[in-house]
Amino acid sequence: MDFFAFVIWPYVALAIFVVGHVWRWRHDQFGWTSRTSQLLERKWLGLASPLFHVGALLVILGHIAGLLVPAELTEALGVSEHLYHSIAVGGGVLAGVLMGVGLVLLIIRRVVFRDRLRLVTTRGDIVLYVLLSVIVFFGFVETVGHNVVGPGYDYRKTVAIWFRSIFIIHPEWTLMASAPFAYRVHATLGFALFAIWPFSRLVHVWSVPIGYLARPYIVYRGTRLATKERGS
Amino acid sequence: MRIFAQMAMVMNLDKCIGCHTCSVTCKQTWTNRDGVEYAWFNNVETKPGIGYPKAWEDQERWKGGWALDSSGKLRLVSGGRIRRLTGIFANPDLPSIDDYYEPVTYDFDTLLTQPVGKGMPVARPLSALTGKPTSITWGPNWEDDLAGAGTTATQDPNMKRLAAKAKMEFEKSFMFYLPRICEHCLNPACMSACPSGAIYKRERDGIVLVDQDKCRGWRMCVTGCPYKKIYINHATGLAEKCTFCYPRIEAGLPTVCGETCVGRLRYIGLILYDLDAVEAATLVADHELLEAQRQVFLDPFSPEVIKAAQAQSIPPEWIEAAQRSPVWALAMKHKVALPLHPEYRTLPMVWYIPPLSPVLDVTAEVGGDPVLPDDIFHAVTSLRIPLDYLAELLTAGDTDQVAGVLMKLAAMRAHMRTRTLNAETDHDMLARVGASAEELEDLYRLLGIAKMADRYVIPPAHTEDAAMLNAWTSGCSLSDASGVGPGGVGYPRAASGPVPVELRRRK
């Protein structure tokens, strides 16, 4: 069971993630969009969407720091365990609250304004909303339940090492055996998110328009000039 | 001097009867789909009025177009690039569907299925968005013929800028129709606001299009466009806009709105312009904008321009089409066409001949004779209304420019009248408007009796270009930067096969 959840499933999910993106890019750039619904409902979105997105970005940063940065590195840099823990828990709660509140508001919005928003809510969106909610819920159980209220659990000795081991193709799945239930579910569903990613609106994440800061304002298509160098 | 060609349009407002044929045929052709029920690439407004979407000219609210900042640099009204990206999670300046209107259909089923009874069956309005019964409280032509003007006309942003007394006089005196499409601007704000770089201008004819494969639905273009002529398709989540009917233009046919215009008031033709002069024309003071915009255009009869155009691989038919262009004749030769809201600084390419009829109405109201040029001139120059209003619309407030055009139009009528009556030509009058009898007769032919072939001068695309034009619409043809292909006319062959332009329906 653990072998499936923490070895086979992550690799399957990652394979779907990669192949799925290639397929989607080649076959459906037309649908590669954030699928905005702001036209149909503006007020709630104006509050909920920034909350959710800012929260989600912080959450992603938090996961990078927690999972990809080895404990040895932060220690070598002189960050004490206590300091790391406070930052991780404090930041995690803040990010989680922003994202969680945003998500709840977005879901309420879909329900309250369902008459209009039904038009732009696909089955994939519903799957995504449910999955995200469950993942965020278990994230709170971890951060608040185990680390604020509870005695604390050092995931950097187990979960993080397991996570990194996947990418060096040397999965240490036995480490997950001792992890609390919430961590195990959170991790498994996390990979589910990777698996549905290329087929959902999440693909818009890869289109963050950073290039906008540098591109010329006026775009011509033709041959005599590529993108015109006018405007700044 | 880099010479480019632009497909442009002129509309003669005096002749618009507000029949909405253009809007309906355009809708049938382009926006008769899910997700764009509310979108009218062509719409016709009654002025004064707030228009569609509501008060679109109020840039304090909608933040469309460009403005000069304190140091004289051109900036999007909605802010700089970073400001725009911070608004990406929720664009604070996006009109909602209610600012357009709730699209409706009718419960036609009832008409067929209602059992025999005493009452007449009634097809009630249903929201096209929710499918539920709704009451119609606003629409894209709600203000037709000044309907409800008592409450809405004073909200017209152009009106708000006029003096209070002027408003009152104005309200009771006149109205006219304003048909609007995308302006296919030379300095498009929609494009500059697009974080994805999905909106582009076709080099060969200046038509502004949205690459449906590149658009990611960031919806900044809607805010950027001061004319609110780019729309979000809520079914696909992508931006869509007027295409200047490019597939028809490539085949040498006029746009659908032009082809079907009942008033025959639309003119389509090429304008040659100097790309290197565009930027400077956006940086001058408000009252110099009109002249600066005219200076961007190149005289297609000038030997120098012709030589340069040939050197830059502009096909000879295109140069010839630019010479016959009615847009050139109306905007540059006769100077009777004016750009809509030049102060937005996008350099719009759909220009308008201001309507004389409001002035004629006022002339009659004050006891003048609307066929006598002197009375009309008097009305034009002494009655500030409706001149001020037209100036707000077409010349960034410069009443002299509008007055000049109106007097020329009045002189043209008077001159043709004397000719019909075999009366003597009034040279005094001609001198006052600075036009010769031949010029006015030429203008009369263009405005009064021009045939389809004179109104629409559209050189078809070369067939060898067709595949490449198609490739532009989707995917970037710039990978082939080599320029002129062998045997081509300055446009390279398609790098890959044609890409179909797809219009999807919701399942």
Ligand code: SF4
């Ligand atoms: S009028 Fe057309 S080209 Fe100009 S800014 Fe608006 S959408 Fe863009």
Ligand code: SF4
């Ligand atoms: S079809 Fe022509 S006359 Fe009729 S509303 Fe449109 S522009 Fe005016």
